[in-house]
Amino acid sequence: GCKKNSSSSDGSVEITNVSYDPTREFYEEYNVEFAKYWKDKTGQEVTVTQSHGGSGKQARSVIEGNEADVVTLALAHDITAIEEAGLIEEGWINEFEKNSSPYTSTIVFLVRKGNDKDIKDWSDLIKDGVNVITPNPKTSGGACWNFLSAWAYAKNQYNGDETQIKDFVTKLYKNVSVLDSGARGATTTFVENGQGDVLIAWENEAYLTLDEHPDEFEIVTPSISILAEPSVAIVDSVAKKRGTEEVAKEYLTYLYSDVGQRLAGENYYRPTNTDILKEFSDVFNLDLNMVSIDDFGGWNEAYEVYFQDGGIFDQIYTQ
Amino acid sequence: MSIKQDSVDLKKGAKITKTVLITVSLLFVIIMLVIPMLILIVYAFKDGFTKYIEAITDTYTIKALRLTIIATITAVAINTFFGLFAAWAVTKFYFKGKQLLLTLIDIPFAVSPVIAGLIFILTFGRIGWAHGFLEAHDIQIVFAVPGVIIATIFVTFPFISREIIPVLNAQGKDEEEAAALMGASGFRIFRKITLPHMKWALLYGIVLCSARAMGEFGAVSVLSGHLRGKTNTLPLHVEIIYNEFKLSAAFAVSSILVVLAVIILILRNIVEYKAKKGGR
Amino acid sequence: MEYKLKRIKRRRVIPGFPLSMGITLAMVSMIVLIPMASIIICASDLSLQEFIQIVTAKDVVSGYVVSFSCALIAAIINCIFGVILAWVLVRYEFPGKRFLDGLIELPFALPTAVAGISLTALYSDQGWIGGIFAKFGIKIAYTKVGITIAMIFIGIPFVVRAIQPVLEKFDPQYEEAASMLGANGSRTFFRVIFPEILPAMLTGFGLALARGIGEYGSVVFIAGNIPYKTQIAPLLIMSKLEQLKYTDATAIALVMLVVSFLILLLLNIIQVHATKRTT
Amino acid sequence: MYVELKNITKTFQDYKASDNVSFGIEKGKLIGLLGPSGSGKTTILRMIAGLEQPDSGDIFINGERVNDIPASKRGIGFVFQSYALFRYMDVFDNIAFGLEIQKKNKKEIKDRVLELIKLIGLEGLEHRYPNQLSGGQRQRVAFARALAPNPQLLLLDEPFAAIDAKVRQELRSWLKEMISRVGITSIFVTHDQDEAIEVADEIIITNQGRVDQMGSPLEIYKKPGTPFVAQFIGQSSIVEDYSSLVGFDKVESMNQAIIRPEFIRIAKRGELKQYLSAAEEGVVESIAFRGNNLEVKVQVNGQNFTATRSLEKESIQVGEEVDVLIYRLYVFDEDRTYLLENKAMKDDNPVFI
Amino acid sequence: MYVELKNITKTFQDYKASDNVSFGIEKGKLIGLLGPSGSGKTTILRMIAGLEQPDSGDIFINGERVNDIPASKRGIGFVFQSYALFRYMDVFDNIAFGLEIQKKNKKEIKDRVLELIKLIGLEGLEHRYPNQLSGGQRQRVAFARALAPNPQLLLLDEPFAAIDAKVRQELRSWLKEMISRVGITSIFVTHDQDEAIEVADEIIITNQGRVDQMGSPLEIYKKPGTPFVAQFIGQSSIVEDYSSLVGFDKVESMNQAIIRPEFIRIAKRGELKQYLSAAEEGVVESIAFRGNNLEVKVQVNGQNFTATRSLEKESIQVGEEVDVLIYRLYVFDEDRTYLLENKAMKDDNPVFI
């Protein structure tokens, strides 16, 4: 138990960024860039300690005492949970631009090369004999986005008829053979262990897989998907205690800089800066029809309705 | 003549039983234990030897290895300390509630690693009842190295005492009584009489305890916070690189653990061999 | 009065009782009891009704059932192979025996996550073994069979190491006595040897069972985690935690703890009984 | 009295292992604690040693009350039933252990240990480990180890139990001689009456946690104080209807009698020159060779008696009619015994040839 | 011959546990295999049972060579030294075990077991477990269990070793009686000469893997075939210089002699009415009470002899001068013994009072 004052006199500072699974590669590069930037600006060495895991689990560890200066999680809901625990000040969502989401992503399908089952859209996922891999929304933030995308598609398809939508989603999850606890686990199950015909995945995750295993998989973009907005925030109480507020704030702000935005794009996250997004138009399908979390009444309501114990997700399994 | 035949058949029967049982054992061990290990090695070298070396000499890997070794050594030291005193108390004295105490010592054997992690979060975490005190003294336990060590101690808690207690029980306490009667101090009795008797069991316990401590995943995972280069033990690091799609690197790092495990198991065999020879 | 006091301060011949007992109790309290008490403290926020409601929720019960039934089957299989392995290791000489003996503890030493990953790779329908079974339409990984296999993997050392010393100590006179009475090998085994190793086997069985029920790392990879089918109880605890429902998680954990504790207690009682009968 | 126990009581759970035990032992004596298994012998010994605390009562050694003196300070040597030799020390170190604790110097220790090793006749074996010794040798080492620190009192718990019959015989004489040579007050426990009789100066007989009798072997043999002692010591058979025998009248309240082989003389017809009227007539039931004499079973009026007959005498046959002269017997009730002499032998006028 | 061993040899590692052992046993006899520890008794028994294979030689039971018949098919009952009662079966099940294997029906089994339980006198204890029985009771159960399948031959390895002294005495007679009642050919092992003498019809004496002598107890006692037997059987002391004793001349090549207590008569001065010229003068060295007589050690011309004296005779004191009459002694060389009578007793003219 030694006193932790992170900005020490010798001109170095240390911050901890607790993030979620698919952002590893991105932050690994970003931290290097930011350290350069910070050194130039202040002359101080900054070391960023990374932590990755399922988004919900990561939020929990912060609530339980994992001393993160900043959190960069999969969904606003997880950060709200930290806020409710009193570690982040209210109004964090407006602290940075674009709802504190420096980059976004969406949900796509990853299928095996040749697309034998001829999967083009959500409706193909409920066909008999199609084996779907997606993680469990109760333990994975990414999985929530997956679920909501499917829901959005069905809502559009059945004109909001609740029973039919539910029926659709139920059928879809009946086709799920492995419900991993995290997004990465699901990817491994699909890619390495060869389970399933289609993986519902983060867009960035899908591209990463293509990089790692060229010529083995294809990406299929559905007709409707969701705008996934991973959020970032300063954990005020921790940063205050450790005297890192300034660097933490700068760390997140710099994500919006051109450097940060480009880096996000290179890692297959959609930059929120529209100019830079356009630079990546050959990568991303910019015409994709995307709903947003606001269409579900915001995260708090969506979580309550769909994922809380006894919520719709539970119901489709108890039917 | 028919009698002779009979006896030959019987011997043949015993031989067949022997062959069948040995075959079954070998198959079981190969399928359940050897092949999983083999697969690990195969995957580890899938990307070639240089990649392998790269993976195991990565700074984070080395840091994780260091933490693992620190946690293991601390856990072994503390559990040995505990095991010796507990074994002494339990085997050399009669007292009420001995059975209950033994059961309590055994609890970590039966507790799910997830729960093992959870209990420390609930105790020392921000939501735990001891948090106020820790906060006031600026002590960080969970999501820091102490937490990793405590969790490791917990899951390996019974290993050493459980190895020594039966040996001391079988020995009885006559020799200690004889020595005490001559006025020997507790420490002297322990060093000269009890320790030589249980040293092989103790070593065996230490070996098992280190094996288990090095491999602990579930409990540590719950309270480590996965801080790269800080609270990641080797098994956690394996999970992380596995999740980074570096399958082969993950298995390469796992192979360090396998090598350590194999070294430990070889040690175990040596210990056992010596014990049998020395015990007579 | 003075006399009474003296009697209470009972002298023990071998020195070191207060010290060793003190240290033992202090450490058991610090490392086991107090942290475990946190579970109860946390769960005590719940009323009995709420508690019952949580631990009897359909998905929770199904989690228990999956964990328990798989662990039970795994423990039973481990008993069968554990007895065979212990027997082979004690009674026969053959090349590679020391190697075989040394391997038994491998599951202790291998990190559970690594084990889980390897087993999944091995038993998925693309894997070396899973592939063979897949040809016959049998799925292993992501089914209860897979969960059971992972539990067999982690439980086997408990059973073998419990039985081995008993068999080693077993006086061959009992077998000779049976054979003098005309009994053949299998009869001697089942009627004479088996009852002798039964208590040890039950100990191993109990430990393997308790470990299996609680196992997370090696199982979670190979389990399909489909609610009501392949979702294990520890995963449910995890999932409650993700939702920050600590009381729910602790309630479920408490039930598992009590079960584990009861299993251990039962084992200790069986042991005490068995030693009573034989000494 | 060198060692004295006063009203010692000790209960294990609900079992009274010592029930108001009192006795005193003189300095320099070798005492045998004799009793059947479970009669509380070990418990008494362990309480004297301080290995067990009595529930009530006092123990005095050399006039001092030692109840509150810890075992290690009582200056007592103890030889355990299973010897409890330190397995991981050789003979020398075992014997030296007690001396090292007394912080004697190296030279002194060595001299004393070698002297003891010589005394027990194990020269040359000082660097053997206990498991390389025979039972008898181990016993000797245990004895030497207990003696090394010059205790004032030596306690031995079944010192011969773990040794085989032939060797046991030798060790008994050896131990008796050793103890008398060293001149140390000693108490040893045994459940074997022959052993107690052979070795001890005085015997204390325990029975169900109580002390039934204390006295010299001959005293106890000749005047057993309780029916239990009468039966426990010596070979004996019970006579249900002693008053039907010639020369013995019924004693008030004493319904049974005990008879020993040496109380009976079996004589060929015509062999008996005296006391003929005091003898009964009997038929030989069986004859067995017993080491250096014959054991003869005879039936007299439907009751069976066992007697011995010397090999040197004229042989008798099974079925032969013989004269059976009973010299005496013990009659007893619940807790007393009396020796009854054959009255008819006194009445009968001796006839000399 | 019912059981016959011909030139049996058995080596463990490099140790000859049986060295060219041959003997034959008649049907219905109770044979004692007697010898010191490690002399190969158990090995012989186990080879007969089939639990051990001889390296060479033949074993015949009832005329049939059984070397290749497995233990379970030889129809032999075996009582193990530590009984090896099945700990998890009660008395009834232990005894029934062998019958169940023979696939007898329930009723038959029950009848036979109850009959045996009655025979061994354990009625009412049939549902006790072995650990709830005393040593003697366990021995009886082991005996009944071995007898249950009606074996043709019963082997017992040290049947009394685990039982305490008092009970052992009783069990010996009990077992002898049982075996003669059942009429089964039996061999039992013991290292206790008293036990062999008391129980066996015939004794086989083993020594270092060889059979030294076989014969009835009395024969062996009276005519020991080898020096080993002479020393092993009966209590004896060695006389270095026997030719210096009155009445004994030096026999060619025989340098030492063995003497037994009953070969010696110790008489108070004036007590000896006969053979005075054949007696030596001696001094009483020590007197010890030995159960039912006194053991007296006397010194004669610098040599020590042990003799016994009846309690009924007039008492003598340590230091008293006595007459010592030696009736006879055994002289021996490497492998022969001869009985030598006191010549002077023949020469001396008897004097009757």
Ligand SMILES: Nc1ncnc2c1ncn2[C@@H]1O[C@H](COP(=O)(O)OP(=O)(O)OP(=O)(O)O)[C@@H](O)[C@H]1O
């Ligand atoms: N520590 C103990 N706890 C409970 N009961 C005991 C204990 N020690 C002795 N006893 C009981 O006290 C009684 C007397 O025991 P003790 O050992 O003194 O008998 P003993 O005469 O030495 O018998 P043995 O000849 O069998 O050694 C026995 O019934 C025994 O079971």
Ligand SMILES: Nc1ncnc2c1ncn2[C@@H]1O[C@H](COP(=O)(O)OP(=O)(O)OP(=O)(O)O)[C@@H](O)[C@H]1O
């Ligand atoms: N399985 C074995 N392996 C090696 N040596 C053995 C074995 N069994 C017996 N021996 C040796 O053979 C010799 C004879 O042994 P055996 O058991 O027949 O003696 P015994 O006369 O029965 O002795 P005891 O009275 O001690 O039981 C001993 O020296 C013993 O050490």
Ligand SMILES: [Mg+2]
């Ligand atoms: Mg005792």
Ligand SMILES: [Mg+2]
């Ligand atoms: Mg033997």
Ligand SMILES: O=S(=O)([O-])[O-]
């Ligand atoms: O990292 S996830 O929360 O998307 O599993």
